[in-house]
Amino acid sequence: MPQLRQDPSTNEWVIMAKERAKRPDQFRKDKKKKIVPEKDAECPFCPGNESKTPPEVLAYGTGKLGNVSDWRVRVIPNKYSALVPEGDLARTEREDFFRWMDGVGQHEVVIETPSHNRFIHLVEEKEVGEIILAYRERYRMLREDPRYNLIIIFKNHGEAAGTSLEHPHSQIVATPIVPAYIRRKYEVSTQYYDNTGRCLYCDMVKKEFRDGSRIVMESEDFVVFHPFASRSPFETVIVPQRHCCSFGDISDDEAREFAGVLRIILQKIYLGLNDPDFNYVIHTAPTKDENKDYYLWHLQLLPRLTTVAGFELGSGIYINTALPEDTAAYLREVPIQ
């Protein structure tokens, strides 16, 4: 008998298609490793090609900015920016019906390493740590701009995850709008808070601990689990154990520990599923809601193992062909290097 499970953070239902379900190891990619060179003369993100990118806004390594080559992590404005830091914030009514506005915002690229093939799941904890610090530094800088209401940090790894450039990088987008999707998650957690006086996400973490079956690992300050109503196989979240709304507010210690946990999870996914394409996103409160009691920042990791089809597009109901209890058990056992 299949099961319908409700995601408590969105109220959306997910079909757990047990009859169609595959074993977790069946999601392992059956592909040969692609050989990627350590340096690509044509790559705009490789050292020596700094002049091919817009001037950097942050660089760790040299202690000075200016598109010089001696850096370890580097943040630049996206050359093909989806939003631009100019224009009018006013929403327009067009013909009394449609609403639009200038595409105001900021779109940055975090070049994670000088090496063209040093993917984030292969690097040392210290290096992941510097990437996380770069995320946080840019987050803190962007939230000072009163035009921006939401800052999204994300990574696309591999073609199926929507990346076009191979060199290891993540992206940061600051937008003036809070999307309806985020507003609705807030409505749900606000309602829960008003009913119970507690944070929905903190309660979810407690329940996951009590149950245990979907926990992948935990550290002092973080816990990693596969959500009860995961929409796709191996959906993984890293959640802080201390209530904290905003990624921008994590301490140095937390950033370091988070980097360590992220590295372990990325290695487990890499080894357990044979280098699948994946996205990760840091979900965090809108900048003007960072001190609310009812949201928890977290990282969501989505290996791209299945295809969203007409049913999902039409109904918003996802069909998951793997049980999170099974995938969490599988990932727990994957040894890291």
Added chain:
Amino acid sequence: MPQLRQDPSTNEWVIMAKERAKRPDQFRKDKKKKIVPEKDAECPFCPGNESKTPPEVLAYGTGKLGNVSDWRVRVIPNKYSALVPEGDLARTEREDFFRWMDGVGQHEVVIETPSHNRFIHLVEEKEVGEIILAYRERYRMLREDPRYNLIIIFKNHGEAAGTSLEHPHSQIVATPIVPAYIRRKYEVSTQYYDNTGRCLYCDMVKKEFRDGSRIVMESEDFVVFHPFASRSPFETVIVPQRHCCSFGDISDDEAREFAGVLRIILQKIYLGLNDPDFNYVIHTAPTKDENKDYYLWHLQLLPRLTTVAGFELGSGIYINTALPEDTAAYLREVPIQ
């Protein structure tokens, strides 16, 4: 300057990345046509293999049911059903927190033609007409079951659209739940109705007519356009011009005309984009809301030309690299055979 556009039916914003935008013809697939045989002895949907499928629930052709081979359109229960027509409708509270229920529902496959390679964009209008009548007949049958609240009819064409079987087919799923996604679209249109006394969707159609730039074609009872806030290139909707909530309530004449329009649009997409993978979905009111004044059934067609990446997954904001005005103009000019 990029533009942010708001979808009036969901209140979600979409980024129209004009600077990154491609010309409509750049979305044309550069692939050779795959040769598909007219019959595949291994295919469970090909005539002669009726016994490999569950007993049919509808067949046009023989005038009698019973898995006989003389049919033109055939509907069968899905052998690998995501939901099953048994079990308990009660929602359960588990550990006072997570909510789940049995996966009650019905999942059917519409085998559109006996021919293994007679894809819906290649067939005669009369044949499309019979597929639409089969959709409607099964819709009407399923809505009689009081357990079901929503019936989704959809088609996945090609691997990128999530299909696993080549033989031309569509699917119908009846679910006991109304997803939050659909509820929210209703909230938006209810609010609009309460404010204005008018149907949001009917007003949208009027505005599209007045503007004209996004209209692809019209017939007596239907209009086809690329929505103002399209989330992906060549998103196409077919909308009735007469207010009607439910696909189940269309007349024979409307079904015939709808089939004719659908066939033209599928041909234009096939020829204009060189046989792209696509999904289509019939959006229709939940079965207990079919007589409301503020919803319009419609078909949404989504060619799978781009990849959803981390930004979309994290924010719910889509980046569209084609303007609907440009893609509509391109599709208008594609001659049909």
